[in-house]
Amino acid sequence: RIAYVNGRYVPHGQASVHIEDRGFQFADGVYEVVTIVAGRLADEQGHLTRLARSLKELSIPWPVKPRTLRMIITEMVRRNRAVNAQLYIQITRGAAPRDFRFPVNPAPTLVITCRRTAFQPPALLDKGIAVVTMPDIRWQRRDIKSVSLLPQVMGKQKAHEAGAFEGWMVDDEGQVTEGCSSNAWIVTADGVLVTRQPSNAILNGITRLSILEVAREQGIGFQERPFTVAEALAAREAFISSATTFALPVTRIDGQMIGDGRPGPLGRRLRRAYMDHLGVADPL
Ligand code: PMP
Structure with a gap:
């Protein structure tokens, strides 16, 4: 090496x-x-x-x-x-x-x-991951990908100790900002794909941008706006995106089942479309 x-x-x-x-x-x-x-x-x-x-x-x-x-x-x-x-x-x-x-x-x-890397075990794709929510205690320039990562280190550890794969951080208004090392997505109860818009409040994920691009190409509608934890709990589907996880289904938030508790079809479709965009077969 x-x-x-x-x-x-x-x-x-x-x-x-x-x-x-x-x-x-x-x-x-x-x-x-x-x-x-x-x-x-x-x-x-x-x-x-x-x-x-x-x-x-x-x-x-x-x-x-x-x-x-x-x-x-x-x-x-x-x-x-x-x-x-x-x-x-x-x-x-x-x-x-x-x-x-x-x-x-x-x-x-x-x-x-x-x-x-061996990437994530296929079981994660089949079963989806658990996330837990936590206050977002970071600074106000989260758009900069700085190596100052203590809040995320603490958040990931807290998630790990709660048996979850990722922590979703929540701002003072009760809106989800993003994951400790990923962007957060939901498909609302009405079937709308939602992810928070880029601003100083989040890191604008490159995977996030590519998924939006493939969604646009495929005519899949979406909204870029904040969503609350309550809205996420009531969602049909949820997933995270990042360079290391691509798009990974979320089936549990704070111990509560999302949708029917199984990875949803839109998240799966977007993951496949993203892998096509990369021009590779899904390594999972
Ligand atoms: N938000 C945060 C806080 C992150 O650390 C990451 C991954 N580094 C992301 C979002 C996802 O960004 P990307 O898709 O570029 O990996």
Whole structure:
């Protein structure tokens, strides 16, 4: 297993960054996760576009030109002989003597790792996952994919301890924002596909955008708006989307069955359409 750190390809176990890296000290950095399915990068352009946006919002310079980053990514896939894998890209503001203010001449740190994955067990697709709801205690720039993830770390652990796969975070108005590491979707009791609109309140998932695109292509209507936990509990179907889970059915929210308790047809159809959009067979 090979990692990339600031211009060098190194064995994963020996890859390291400086102790005064601002990612380590301030969570002053951003990241992307790109799934590799059958040797192909899923939605690579979308992820790189969002990476560019995250960097710009935080005034972190590119460590290398975007074109060079693409070449490094290709090289990482090759060196790791990645077939089904997750590629993790992290850029921080770099190492500098500890000071809250930006360093004057920052040398951003670029780290890329690649991990083989077996994806989720098929049972998850057959049975669907459980989610639990929790207050959204994050900051107000959730549109930036920053490595500051403590609320999500705590949320995922809480979900895990409750026997759930994912936590759905809820804002002060009682509306679901998103999952700890995914976007949240429902098909309402009236049969309308709903997912929250992009804003500072959520991370605009690349998988989310692609699913909306395939829904549009297939003439499947949808609404981009917030929904409450009560509306989700009364929904016909629910699912989550992310680069690592694609679209995964939710059959239980806070211990309550959704619809008939089995994965719904629209979620399944969208998952299939998304895999077609990627041009691969479903690895599950
Ligand atoms: N929201 C949050 C908070 C996330 O962490 C993620 C996954 N990183 C997503 C949504 C889904 O985004 P994507 O489809 O780009 O993986």
